[in-house]
Amino acid sequence: MTSHDHQPPQPAAPLGPTAIKLRLAMYLALGVLVALNLFVLPHDPHFGLDGWPGFWAVFGVAVAVGLGRLAKGAAHTFLGKDEDFYLRRDPKPAPAGPAAAGHGGHGGHGGH
Amino acid sequence: MAVTAATGGIRIVSDFLHPSLIFLACAGLVWLLPGRLGRWLPPIAGALAILAVLSLRHGDYAHFRYLGLDLGAGRVDALAVVFAHVFAIQALIGFIYALHVDDKWQHLAACLYIAGAFGCVFANDYVVLFIGWELMSVSSTFLVWLRRCPASTGAGIRYFLFHTLGGLCVLAGLLLRHQALGTFAFTAIDPANAQYFDYLIMVGFCVNAAVIPLHAWLPDAYPEATVTGAVFMSAFTTKTAVYVLARGFAGFEILGIMGTLMTLYGVFYATIENNARRILAYHIVSQVGYMVAGIGIGAAMTINGACAHAYAHILYKGLLFMGAGALLYSAGTAKLNELGGLFRRMPWVFYLYMVAAVSISGFPLFSGFVSKTMTITGAAESHHTWLALGMEVAAVGTFLSVGIKLPFFAWFGGPDKGLPLKPVPWNMYLGMGIGAFLCFWIGIQPGFLYHLLPNPVEYTPYTPWHVLQALLLLGFTGLGFYILRARMTPEAKLNLDFDYFYRLVARVFLAFCRQVVERLDNWWTEFYARAGLKGMLKVAAGSAWFDKAAIDGVVDGTALGVRRVGQGATLAQTGRLQDYLAAAVVVGLAIFALVWFWG
Numbered sequence: 069m070t071s072h073d074h075q076p077p078q079p080a081a082p083l084g085p086t087a088i089k090l091r092l093a094m095y096l097a098l099g100v101l102v103a104l105n106l107f108v109l110p111h112d113p114h115f116g117l118d119g120w121p122g123f124w125a126v127f128g129v130a131v132a133v134g135l136g137r138l139a140k141g142a143a144h145t146f147l148g149k150d151e152d153f154y155l156r157r158d159p160k161p162a163p164a165g166p167a168a169a170g171h172g173g174h175g176g177h178g179g180h
Numbered sequence: 181m182a183v184t185a186a187t188g189g190i191r192i193v194s195d196f197l198h199p200s201l202i203f204l205a206c207a208g209l210v211w212l213l214p215g216r217l218g219r220w221l222p223p224i225a226g227a228l229a230i231l232a233v234l235s236l237r238h239g240d241y242a243h244f245r246y247l248g249l250d251l252g253a254g255r256v257d258a259l260a261v262v263f264a265h266v267f268a269i270q271a272l273i274g275f276i277y278a279l280h281v282d283d284k285w286q287h288l289a290a291c292l293y294i295a296g297a298f299g300c301v302f303a304n305d306y307v308v309l310f311i312g313w314e315l316m317s318v319s320s321t322f323l324v325w326l327r328r329c330p331a332s333t334g335a336g337i338r339y340f341l342f343h344t345l346g347g348l349c350v351l352a353g354l355l356l357r358h359q360a361l362g363t364f365a366f367t368a369i370d371p372a373n374a375q376y377f378d379y380l381i382m383v384g385f386c387v388n389a390a391v392i393p394l395h396a397w398l399p400d401a402y403p404e405a406t407v408t409g410a411v412f413m414s415a416f417t418t419k420t421a422v423y424v425l426a427r428g429f430a431g432f433e434i435l436g437i438m439g440t441l442m443t444l445y446g447v448f449y450a451t452i453e454n455n456a457r458r459i460l461a462y463h464i465v466s467q468v469g470y471m472v473a474g475i476g477i478g479a480a481m482t483i484n485g486a487c488a489h490a491y492a493h494i495l496y497k498g499l500l501f502m503g504a505g506a507l508l509y510s511a512g513t514a515k516l517n518e519l520g521g522l523f524r525r526m527p528w529v530f531y532l533y534m535v536a537a538v539s540i541s542g543f544p545l546f547s548g549f550v551s552k553t554m555t556i557t558g559a560a561e562s563h564h565t566w567l568a569l570g571m572e573v574a575a576v577g578t579f580l581s582v583g584i585k586l587p588f589f590a591w592f593g594g595p596d597k598g599l600p601l602k603p604v605p606w607n608m609y610l611g612m613g614i615g616a617f618l619c620f621w622i623g624i625q626p627g628f629l630y631h632l633l634p635n636p637v638e639y640t641p642y643t644p645w646h647v648l649q650a651l652l653l654l655g656f657t658g659l660g661f662y663i664l665r666a667r668m669t670p671e672a673k674l675n676l677d678f679d680y681f682y683r684l685v686a687r688v689f690l691a692f693c694r695q696v697v698e699r700l701d702n703w704w705t706e707f708y709a710r711a712g713l714k715g716m717l718k719v720a721a722g723s724a725w726f727d728k729a730a731i732d733g734v735v736d737g738t739a740l741g742v743r744r745v746g747q748g749a750t751l752a753q754t755g756r757l758q759d760y761l762a763a764a765v766v767v768g769l770a771i772f773a774l775v776w777f778w779g
Binding site: 101 | 447449451452560569572580651655656657658659662663667672674675676683
């Protein structure tokens with residue numbers, strides 16, 4: 069089982085000035101989108117709640133975080149294995165050689 | 181165009197040149213020529229195929245009698261044309277991308293594979309469809325094997341075995357169908373009157389469409405295929421299956437449910453995978469899920485959405501595999517934990533990849549936006565609300581994994597790890613450039629795609645709300661990734677999938693062979709050695725005396741000739757499944773040709 073091998077995520081390194089500006093730009097753009105959503109709404113909401121301003125913003129971030137945590141959690145508990153998992157489990161093939169290749173197509177009387 | 185052929189009482193007169201014939205002829209020429217010359221032919225075949233498809237007119241062509249059956253290989257209608265259109269374009273793009281490859285067997289396998297796909301698209305009956313289906317299965321197996329490494333050999337064998345199983349389902353279904361209904365005609369099946377043999381055929385189609393839980397061959401085999409082979413395979417196998425499902429099984433509710441589950445399943449695994457090509461392979465499962473769901477819902481808009489999404493998907497998925505293939509070709513690995521910081525050294529591969537990434541994510545101005553939203557809207561408007569919501573969840577997962585995670589950890593995600601890079605050939609950039617242009621072109625000119633669709637289009641993608649909704653969904657998905665970025669770091673792990681159970685069945689079978697069959701064989705060998713061999717040796721000694729004294733005296737050299745034939749047959753028994761499969765195809769084609777010309 070590989071869950072014991074899992075290393076906890078490292079804390080993020082301090083951001084540089086460019087990264088801080090990019091992060092501010094991202095927040096600003098997302099804020100503008102939510103503000104627009106106050107005025108632009110679906111004429112015919114399909115799911116009920118999707119007629120509310122900000123629904124798709126909450127949906128996007130909640131699903132992304134939920135999916136990421138769920139999938140990573142599954143990978144760290146029961147899905148994730150070492151990369152050679154099947155190689156170690158699968159039976160070893162018979163050693164290849166001229167004799168093996170020459171007799172590879174023979175039928176059931178391999179003992180002869 | 182006109183093609184006339186008269187062969188032994190069979191006469192075909194048609195107004196169209198079947199694209200399969202172009203690729204079959206190309207395969208023959210590639211076989212005859214050395215690789216350095218032959219590699220220039222497939223792009224020409226791709227260009228000719230585009231011309232042939234553009235000149236198509238709706239109608240039924242290429243009817244012929246074979247083995248006492250009336251068959252048809254040229255049904256041209258709106259549904260066939262939309263798939264043929266994009267198949268021809270992607271064939272040209274793929275062969276340009278593969279132009280630097282000297283290995284002629286890769287080009288030959290790709291030509292046969294595409295010929296099979298076109299054969300399926302224009303098939304009027306299940307017999308012709310099955311021939312194209314199996315040609316695709318065999319030739320695509322070689323696109324995996326020709327990477328020539330132990331991992332690809334194993335993956336290719338598993339791929340071939342699973343597709344053989346799917347092909348047998350189709351074969352059993354079509355034979356039982358013929359017995360019950362007296363026809364091989366490949367027409368739409370009414371869900372209310374579907375019989376068990378129809379479901380058998382549908383299961384066979386679902387294998388190639390990678391419908392869960394029959395999908396595990398795809399993320400197993402595609403990452404192990406050749407760099408260029410994966411580009412072709414991403415375009416043709418699953419989309420041919422989507423075509424046949426749309427042709428035969430529209431409106432089957434189970435497909436709507438399974439398709440939506442596929443969209444979710446694919447993005448779930450893509451979120452945790454480490455190998456870039458395996459992430460993309462899982463995203464084929466997810467994106468084909470949209471198409472299968474659209475077909476299963478069966479409304480005019482969702483059928484249109486499935487076809488439009490198949491068209492857009494072939495182009496952007498090909499471009500994604502070309503981008504990931506360029507990483508593998510250049511850096512020697514597609515594992516994200518081994519990549520990182522490559523932006524400064526591979527900026528153009530990144531830009532071209534990102535065009536495909538935003539296309540698949542459904543960003544406005546790119547192809548996925550005009551196709552994916554049509555399927556989701558169609559599902560919601562036909563009151564399949566939960567299915568539509570599931571597809572929206574998958575859209576978030578798509579951008580999270582293919583649009584952000586993969587490019588972030590391949591091209592950024594820390595300092596350059598200093599991997600030595602091989603220069604990417606000009607033709608790979610050209611292939612990617614054409615794909616990127618088409619992704620953008622379809623995004624800004626959706627009418628180019630919509631006029632090909634089988635049903636009248638009553639959908640406008642560029643409304644203020646559609647655009648804002650897409651930007652909200654994707655923008656806040658980006659915020660979700662930002663929150664989780666440390667947790668999303670790729671890990672060098674293998675994630676269990678349904679192939680665990682396939683392999684378990686294989687191990688049980690192997691154990692049965694070793695414990696039961698081998699013991700029986702050993703017992704029989706022992707019995708034979710003790711009871712039968714002595715008597716046989718005496719008979720053989722008498723025969724040998726008679727052979728030397730009498731037979732060889734009359735027909736000198738016969739024994740020598742027989743021995744030489746036996747030695748030749750021994751050499752043919754290499755013990756390699758690849759060789760036997762190739763030999764089977766050659767013998768099969770020879771028998772087909774003999775029956776065709778002299779039957």
